Amino acid sequence: MADTLIKRMTSSDADFDSALTALLDWESVSNPSVVETVADVLAKVRGEGDAAVVGFTQRFDGWEAKGAADLEIPRSRLQTALENIDGDVRAALETAAQRIRDYHQHQRQESWSYREADGTLLGQQITALQRVGLYVPGGKATYPSSVLMNAIPAKVAGVDELIMVSPTPKGFINEMVLAAAAIAGVDRVFTIGGAQAIAALAYGTESIPKVDKIVGPGNIFVATAKRQVFGSVGLDMIAGPSEILIICDGKTDPDWIAMDLFSQAEHDEDAQSILLSPDAAFLDLVAESIARLLPQSERADIIRQSLAERGALILVKDIDEAVHLSNRIAPEHLELSLENAEQWLAKIRHAGAIFMGRYTPEALGDYCAGPNHVLPTSGTARFSSPLGVYDFQKRSSLIGCSAVGASELAKVASILARGESLTAHARSAEYRILDDRDE
Incomplete structure (x- = not known):
C-alpha cells in the first residue's frame, strides 16, 4: 500500500536523470x-x-x-x-x-551618492x-x-x-x-x-x-x-504549483517528515513534495507514515493525487549528493532536516526559502516566521528571489557633473560615440569640453 502512494527512486539508477527530469516537468500557463x-x-x-x-x-x-x-x-x-x-x-x-x-x-x-574630486556627483535614488x-x-x-x-x-x-x-x-x-x-x-x-x-x-x-x-x-x-x-x-511573478524538497539524514521523526510533505501536497494536485535521504530504512518508515496518516487528512484526495503524480522518496548516496540534486531542482521550499543544518548553507545555491533543522517546518514560514512566503517556483529560484520590499522600490541613477568633470567625461564619450557613428551624441558631449582658457 505504502509503495503505491508515492514514487520510490534511487539516484544510482541508470535512468535516474531522465526520470527526475520527467518528475520535475510542469507545463505552466496555459492552454x-x-x-x-x-x-x-x-x-x-x-x-x-x-x-x-x-x-x-x-x-x-x-x-x-x-x-x-x-x-x-x-x-x-x-x-x-x-x-x-x-x-x-x-x-x-x-x-x-x-x-x-x-x-x-x-x-x-536607502538612496546613496558620492562626490568625486572634481565635484561630480554619482549615486542612486530609491523611490x-x-x-x-x-x-x-x-x-x-x-x-x-x-x-x-x-x-x-x-x-x-x-x-x-x-x-x-x-x-x-x-x-x-x-x-x-x-x-x-x-x-x-x-x-x-x-x-x-x-x-x-x-x-x-x-x-x-x-x-x-x-x-x-x-x-x-x-x-x-x-x-x-x-x-x-x-x-x-x-x-511579481508567474507562479507555478507549490513545492517542497526535504533533505533528511534519517534522524527526524518520520511522521514529521510525512506531514511536511503533506503540507505542500494539500495545496493542489499539481503541487510537488520530494524527500531526499541516504537512509533507505528511513525512507521505508516515511512511506509507512504516509500510508497511516493520509486517511486522517482532511484533504486526503488532493494529497493522494499530488504524491502519486508528482511526489517522490529518493535514495541518495550521501548528503553532498542530496545538496547537489537540490541545486539542480532549485526548490521553492527547502527543508534541511539535519544535524547542524547551517553548516550546509554555503553549498546551497538555489532555493526560494531554506528551513534549517528538525524543528523548522515549512508551515511556519507560510504564516508567521517573518520572511515572505511568496517564492519562486518551477526552478526559477535559479534566478529569482522571494517577494520583498525591494519589489516595491525603484532605483534611479543620479549623475551630476561639474564643469571640469563634464569636460573630462565628454572627451571619453566623444571618442566612443564617434566609434559608434552617433555623431549627435559626440557633439552633445563635445559642447561641454572646456578649452584651455576655461580650465
Missing part, C-alpha cells in the same frame, strides 16, 4: 482555450471599463452588482471585520503581521512605487496570510496606495481576509476577481485606478492574464 478567453476579457475591460467588469462579475461570480460602486468595500467594513472576528484569530493575524513587518524592515534600501494592485483568491478557499505577505512589504517600502481585488462568488465574503486587509493597511478593496480584475488593475477603469505593479497568486485565468498584461504593468 489555448484559456488564452483565448482571457484575451477576450482583457480587450473588453480595456475598451468598456466598468461596464465590462460589472458584466463579468455577474457572469462568473454569480451575484448581481448593479454598478461599479457596488464592487468596492468601504474601509470601515474592513475595520468592522477586524473588530468582529474571533479574538484568537485576531491575535494570530496581528502577531504574524508584526513579525512580517519587523523582518521586512531590514530589507529597506517607492506609487500604486500597487494586490490579487487575493476569493470564495471559501481564501488566504489572509497572502494579504499580509503581499501588502506589508509594499507598505514598508512606502507605496502610496495599495488596491486589493478579491472575488466574492455568490456574494460570499471572507471576514479573515478583510480583517487582514485592515491590519496590513490596504487602502481600497474591490470585490472582483479573475482575468477581469487583472485587466482593471493593468489598464484602469472609471472606478478602479490603474496600478504600477500587480502582485498576488491566482488560478490559471489569473496567471494567464498576468502574463498577457505584462509590459503595461509590472508583475
